[in-house]
Amino acid sequence: MKRIDTHTHPKISKHFSFDPGSIRRTARMARSVGLDAVALTEHFHARGYWDIYDHLADTYPCERGVFHARGIGLLTGAEVNIREKAHIIVLAELAELRRLDAAFPEKLSHGYEPTLREFLDVTDDFDIARIGAHMFRRTKELGKFSATDLRRLHALEINGKDFGTELMLIVQARALGLPIVAGSDAHHWLQLGVRHTLIHTDDIALHAVIKTIKEGLTGFSTSPYTPLRVKTAKSLKNITKMLRKCYGAVGLGQSRLVASTVGRR
Helix, strand or coil: CEEEEEEECCCCCCCCCCCCHHHHHHHHHHHHCCCCEEEECCECCCCCHHHHHHHHHHHCCEECCEEEECCEEEEEEEEEEECCCEEEEEECCHHHHHHHHCCCCCCHHHCCCCCHHHHHHHHCCCCCEEEECCCCCCCCCCCCCCHHHHCCCCEEEEECCCCCCHHHHHHHHHHHCCCEEEECCECCHHHCCCEEEEECCCCCCHHHHHHHHHCCCEEEEECCCHHHHHHHHHHHHHHHHHHHHHHCHHHHHHHHHHHHHHHCC
C-alpha cells in the first residue's frame, strides 16, 4: 500500500510565477509526514502552468511517468475548471497532459473551460484518472450534476479543506458506485498530506496508480492536527498574497524568505 496526496498545488496562488523552491519544500514535507508520492495538480489555467513541468524535466529523474525527488514520487496532473463552476482533478503522464491541453477548441492552459459533459466526452479515450474535487464546497458543488454524468468519473475526493462533509461524500460515492480518494488541496507545504489516498499497490508508476484508482482499490487517511495545519497554511497563504498585492516583487521576495525560513524549522 502506498500513501499519495492526490491534490496539491506547487504555487500559493495561480496568479503567481512558479517558484522552483516549492518543489523542494513539497518533497521535504512529504517525507516528514510519511507520504510515498505527491500529485502536482496545479490549475491548468494558472500562470506559467507548464513552467512547473519544464522545471521537473530539467531537475529530477523520471521513471515510468513519475519524477523522483529524494525518495518522493512526483506525479503529474492538473485541476481543470469546469464551466458550470466545478473542478475536476486529472492524473496523467506528461505526454497525455499535453494532449489533453490541446484537445479543446482553445487550450486549457490558456483559460478554456469546458462543460462537464464536454470534458467527459473528449477525455473518454484518454489514459487519465478523472477525480471529482471538493464535491460539496459552496459555489463549486459537483452535486448539482446528474448522476449519469458523475458516474463517468473515476473517483470522488475527500478534500483536506472541507470539514463536516466527509460522511456525505462517502454516502454519495457509494450511491454512485465510485471509489474515494483524498487530497490535501495544499497551496502551502504546511498543509501537505493532511488528507491523503491509500493506494493498494506496490507500484507508484503513474499508469499503475491510475489503474488502481479506476479499479476502486483505494482508501483515505487523515494526518494528525489536520484542522490546525489547514488554518495555519491558509493564514500564511493569505499573508503572502497580501504582501504581493501591497509590495509587488518586494512582497514576493519576503514571502519566499518566510516560506524558506519556516520550512527549515
